[in-house]
Amino acid sequence: MVSWSGHILPVVVTIAMWFFATGLIAWLDNRERGTFPRSLAWAGIAGVAGLVAVIAAMHTVSLGAVYLSFAGAILIWAWHEIAFLTGAVSGPRRGSCPPDARGWERFSHASAAMAWHEVALVITALVLITLTWSAPNQVGAMVFALLFVMRLSTKLNIYVGVPNMSTEILPPHLAYLQSYFGPRRLHPLLLASLVASTALALWLGAAALSAAPGSAESAGASLLFALAALGALEHLFLALPFRDGALWRWAIPARNHDTQQ
Numbered sequence: 186m187v188s189w190s191g192h193i194l195p196v197v198v199t200i201a202m203w204f205f206a207t208g209l210i211a212w213l214d215n216r217e218r219g220t221f222p223r224s225l226a227w228a229g230i231a232g233v234a235g236l237v238a239v240i241a242a243m244h245t246v247s248l249g250a251v252y253l254s255f256a257g258a259i260l261i262w263a264w265h266e267i268a269f270l271t272g273a274v275s276g277p278r279r280g281s282c283p284p285d286a287r288g289w290e291r292f293s294h295a296s297a298a299m300a301w302h303e304v305a306l307v308i309t310a311l312v313l314i315t316l317t318w319s320a321p322n323q324v325g326a327m328v329f330a331l332l333f334v335m336r337l338s339t340k341l342n343i344y345v346g347v348p349n350m351s352t353e354i355l356p357p358h359l360a361y362l363q364s365y366f367g368p369r370r371l372h373p374l375l376l377a378s379l380v381a382s383t384a385l386a387l388w389l390g391a392a393a394l395s396a397a398p399g400s401a402e403s404a405g406a407s408l409l410f411a412l413a414a415l416g417a418l419e420h421l422f423l424a425l426p427f428r429d430g431a432l433w434r435w436a437i438p439a440r441n442h443d444t445q446q
Contacts, residue, residue, distance in 0.1 A: 190248065191403030192393055198252070199411035206263055208436035211354045214270035215438050218358065221271045228267040235260025239325035243317045251405045254325035261309060262332050269302045272358055276300040281364035295344055295365040306333050324405045331409060335416035338378045339423070346370045347423040353437055371424065379420050386413035 187193065213224045238257030242250040268274040278297035286294055296303075310333050313326040343350060346367025355362065393406035 186398045187394070188398035188403065191396065191399040192407045195404045195407035196411040198255075199408055200415070202256075202259055203412075203415055204432070206259060207354075208433045210263060210266050210270065211433050212436040213267060214356045215354075215436075218271075221273070224267060225271060225273055228264045231260045232264030235264070239313060240316060243320035243322045243325065246321045246401050248401050248404055250322050251324050251401045251408070254322055255328055255405075255408050258313070258325040258328035258332075261313075262329060265302070265306055265309065268305075269299075270356055270359065272356075274301050274305055275359070276302065279361070281361045291365075292344075298362060298365060299340070303337075306336075322401075322405075324408065327405075327409060328412065331412050331416070335382065335413070335419070338382070338416075339419060342372070342375050342378055342420070342423055343367065345372045345374055347372070347375055349423055349426055349428075351422070351428040351431075353428065353431070354433060375420065375424055379417065379424070382413060382417035382420055386410055386417050389413050 213220075213228075216224070235257040238253050238260070242254040242257065265274075272279075276296075276298045277300060278294060282291060282294045282298075310326075310330050313329050317323045317326045343366055346369060348369055348371050350366060350369070352363060389406055389410035393403050393410050396403035396406055
């Protein structure tokens, strides 16, 4: 049985947070570079607050604790995204991929362009999983791990090549990353990613429906279901001729719109 507090509200909250948080991050990272230190400072405070929230909620199984843990994981994730998109934490390579690079050489260059960001995400995921390993509320760790897996899948697909790639959100100072994008094509990896992400979303949705209506368990599973469904949708955007960056046009300076014409 579908309930408002256990199923519908968590999905609405997840979609709203995904939409507005992505827009806020895009706005912050596309401002003048002189504003980046202040943005990074506030993001760092938010990230620490998110970690405190996950720790505070991990020993309690209630609707409030589930949402607190979820919000904490989102704040930590936003910290990493802002650090990456401002260029503060990316990788040792800060230039375009050599035009003649192929195979392992190209992969090495692409990895070096994002290495520190990926290492930071892995370390954070391991810390959250370790902290909440035996705790009754592991929503925060699961949310962060799910976001990491979905984003890693997206990056790998973009690297090998996808039919549609929207770059409106990518700030100008990271434009060189486009040189690591693969050709516009429908690769088997994207099809496999779509099937896997959709299957995961369906499994989480089934878990949410099987939990007691209105319970903390149903809310937690519904939050994860909504995130997985959004991840599957983002993969679908890579295959369809739809510029998902248009969803956040309100947050991106006009100069970025012009470069996409």
